[in-house]
Amino acid sequence: MTDHSPLNPDYKTDVARSFAKQGMMQTLNADLTEVAAGSVTITAPIGPQTSQQDGFAHAGLLWTIGDSAAGYATLSLMGAEERVLTVEMKINLLSPAVGDRITAVGRVIRFGRNLCTSAAEIYTHGPNGKKHVATMIGTTTRLRPDG
């Protein structure tokens, strides 16, 4: 985990503002649950509207929420004028995603000048408790206004 301080003192507000602009998060009924420097948690319900063919949550729900969590974890450390873009991201699925909702906890592994490495852990929550169902890791890039 990185120990960088955030470059933008208003990072909590700015991450929340950016999150509100992601139409995809609204379509998935996702909530921005927690924003810390280098770590962001997003929650989304599991239901028929995000299922795959066997009734589990579609892996795309996990990947999408995890990608946003990892990306916003990176954005939380960046300057106010910068934007974040995913370069590549891989998910390893550990268990079928069954339950009431998922949480994705994104964190920054390396905060570089241009390239960053971020990860996300995905958990399901339901009657049987909390379960680690997927792990993601990928590369993001920092885009500056003059870049």
Added chain:
Amino acid sequence: MTDHSPLNPDYKTDVARSFAKQGMMQTLNADLTEVAAGSVTITAPIGPQTSQQDGFAHAGLLWTIGDSAAGYATLSLMGAEERVLTVEMKINLLSPAVGDRITAVGRVIRFGRNLCTSAAEIYTHGPNGKKHVATMIGTTTRLRPDG
């Protein structure tokens, strides 16, 4: 590309039936455009409801549609009683996804007894034509009723 023949003569009908059960595909307004043995194409519109914060399509739209295309390409070769599950899947993003809609063309690279390798190419379509915006590759597993 694999040269296996499909084990299930009704694979086109069965892939379509399975696709219709994916609530996530309906939420994303996705259509099953083409089903061949070992190759499946899915189309989905780009719009505000699937955007990221800068107005591009969220990478999660690309990953989700591509994962279904790669998974159904694998299912098209499998026995009628089998199910497919994604083990891991990575996306490399080549360009921001701008346009009217995306198509994801999934294909099977290796069709193994238990483990398969599948890929998907994602294209945007719009006023400026067709553009290759992402490439995906991953592992799927074949689940049998007695498995």
Added chain:
Amino acid sequence: MTDHSPLNPDYKTDVARSFAKQGMMQTLNADLTEVAAGSVTITAPIGPQTSQQDGFAHAGLLWTIGDSAAGYATLSLMGAEERVLTVEMKINLLSPAVGDRITAVGRVIRFGRNLCTSAAEIYTHGPNGKKHVATMIGTTTRLRPDG
């Protein structure tokens, strides 16, 4: 991290015996430094014989040592008659690998009936101390004699 107990009481001896059979480990002058249930550490020197063009350790040194560490971490939990095979493995490079030697610490994230998820962290060691230079994650499969 998994909390499974090893199925093979002689796992330390068996991992060491298997390691001794990897010609690649000898070519890279690698040592099996530590074997615990679900976690294995391998060390290898950095030098001209494993360099890339700019004098850093070739990423292939890191990947190869990390793959063996992740694979043996998985093997440490498996039955005495089983073999381990890597299905896929990705490395994210965090920093150029400069120093005297690397250590790769492999660990099991999920120990499944057939498929396992393993990871490895790669560190350099040298005059400037220890540095985290790469992180790996991938899928391995358990092969049984009758499989």
Added chain:
Amino acid sequence: MTDHSPLNPDYKTDVARSFAKQGMMQTLNADLTEVAAGSVTITAPIGPQTSQQDGFAHAGLLWTIGDSAAGYATLSLMGAEERVLTVEMKINLLSPAVGDRITAVGRVIRFGRNLCTSAAEIYTHGPNGKKHVATMIGTTTRLRPDG
């Protein structure tokens, strides 16, 4: 596949010169077999010195040769003063690597201003002919002298 022209008219000589500096390629007895704009082939023998525990080629041989092939495919398109560095690279193994030698054919998928996407296909060659045993894809970055 990219259709960019190489920025460096001496790219064939410069790729060969850089390859000759990779100590790792000499340790693995690898040869630079073919250099074209955006595509590079490297060959290496399979033998006891690069084996894993069951006598197959260690996946690390495939990854290392494939990483160099993908990296040099990218370098072939770059300016004379630039250097290439792997950011991340994933391998999917399709079949155990058995035979006399491997070839890795690297190619550029996207040649960006700073970030590139490259791939490599790995084949074995032996008494039973040529076989596709692995596929790799990853991100490389272009480093400029003033960068």
